[in-house]
Amino acid sequence: MSPAVGHPPLREMLRACIGAGIGLTLCTFLVRLTMAPVTAEGPDPTLLLIAPLGATAMLAFAVPSSPLAQPWSALVGNTASALVGVSVVMTVTEPWLALGLSVTLAMIVMMLLRATHPPAAGVALGAVLTADSVREVGFSYAFSPVLLDTSLLLLVAVLFNRVTGRVYPFRQPEDHAPRHVGEASLSPAIDSKELTALLQRLGLDANIGAADLARLIDAAHKQAAEHLFDGVETAQIMSRDVVTAYPRMPVSQIAALFRQHKVRTLPVVGFDGVFQGLVSESDLVRTLHNPDAKADSGVLNRLLRASRDVVEPVAADVMEPMVGTVSEVTPLGVLIDLLAEGAQQAVPVLDDGRLVGIVSRADLIAALAKAHQSHHAEQTEAEGNDV
Incomplete structure (x- = not known):
């Protein structure tokens, strides 16, 4: 058994960690400023929100090209899951049933909305774990602090990634883009729709996007071509x-x-x-x-x-x-x-x-x-x- 992920460069590790730290610190302050204090006893739901936001930060700063880290997935996934969690809290009184039901329904909603975001399941679960406090806040909990803080975190991610040389959000590639003078393109003639269908057929569409696959194919194709007649330029x-x-x-x-x-x-x-x-x-x-x-x-x-x-x-x-x-x-x-x-x-x-x-x-x-x-x-x- 060995790690499935390669060892990242030290510079990339520091870049991602510093960005995530800045984003989460700002989100913590925003949570405290915008979330009205609750009177119910038990854990503070705003503190439990920071846990899934930490996972969102990991994706947005460390793997910004992942489909799971894109703004649509994070923003819609977190907000929809929060709405699901509040709905379960309002309608289900048995805690053992509410815990499993909140995550199950959140996953279904995220997949239907094409907004799969693993940390969002934690948002739904957190709402159930702080059921008494969430009942007092109601559905506004999904918008403030969840939607508001997720938006702030993503805004920081966009700015920080661009300043530090990463592309976020990661957009789909142009199909059959023309080659300009000075560019020797070896891209295979496969458009993004075909790549997406291929990833879906292999069950990998949640792990790698069509843009990433296109870059991988292009790089592998070029590397293989360079190995032909090694040494001849x-x-x-x-x-x-x-x-x-x-x-x-x-x-x-x-x-x-x-x-x-x-x-x-x-x-x-x-x-x-x-x-x-x-x-x-x-x-x-x-x-x-x-x-x-x-x-x-x-x-x-x-x-x-x-x-x-x-x-x-x-x-x-x-x-x-x-x-x-x-x-x-x-x-x-x-x-x-x-x-x-x-x-x-x-x-x-x-x-x-x-x-x-x-x-x-x-x-x-x-x-x-x-x-x-x-x-x-x-x-x-x-x-x-x-x-």
């Missing part, structure tokens, strides 16, 4: 003598470059050397076949085009600005994965945004063939030595 196979176009170059000149240099992709580079996009043969053919394909077909634009001579499109009009790019130290496995997606014929190599080379599919095939020949030669030599 982009700089070893890229072409440094690159034919380029500038943003205002007419498409007729781009076509001439394609014919002259027998290439299938041209990077578009500004006069400052900064990479701006790629022009492929298919982009050029599409533009020459239909020059207005990328233009807005609105009434105003049609009238303007009809009132002037047709102007030849330039590179900036036909290029694709959102493409995957790499650096000189990118592993060969990442390049293979990126080009295998089929969206682009070549991958620009950038250094601080400036084009320093390009890797075409031909370059990649040549590198793979060379690696295969080397491996085959080593095998032959080893077999010869054995004989």
Whole structure:
């Protein structure tokens, strides 16, 4: 038997503990300020409220990306459970029955509201344990202090997490987000709905959110790609003598470059050397076949085009600005994965945004063939030595 959770870094431990301490201290003061004193004998319900709020703080500060820690789960879960607890106290007189019933009903309500929050079961149970005091307060107990203090704790969590570099609340990822210049994305083509359905099928939707799973798949996919051909980097196979176009170059000149240099992709580079996009043969053919394909077909634009001579499109009009790019130290496995997606014929190599080379599919095939020949030669030599 061993721990299921990895050992967190000391900095993260201190960050979470300090944040939780600040949040709970403020909540304690707010409870005392807003909760009217009760006359019934027995434990103070406001003190018992701090126990489940401590568990809420643990989730919001230590594991802010968990679905159980999100504001909807915490706020709705705690408040709904408090209402359930007060309702049970008002209607059930047998303590042994009220204890189990409050937690059971609170769990049902939380799951129906999609607000599963484990500490909230403690809120319902706490209401029953302080039944005499809660009866005097009534249903207002669910709003002050439960709703009010949970809101304060979550507000502190949002501010503290952001100040210390954590994202909270943790939002769902954008599906199929476009790749911008300078980003080599290896995200599998699975949208958040499919990921959510997968987690539900495996019974893990309460433990990990679709956003977390997407990041995990992406990281694992990238790590696996980097292990292919360990030690081989982009700089070893890229072409440094690159034919380029500038943003205002007419498409007729781009076509001439394609014919002259027998290439299938041209990077578009500004006069400052900064990479701006790629022009492929298919982009050029599409533009020459239909020059207005990328233009807005609105009434105003049609009238303007009809009132002037047709102007030849330039590179900036036909290029694709959102493409995957790499650096000189990118592993060969990442390049293979990126080009295998089929969206682009070549991958620009950038250094601080400036084009320093390009890797075409031909370059990649040549590198793979060379690696295969080397491996085959080593095998032959080893077999010869054995004989």
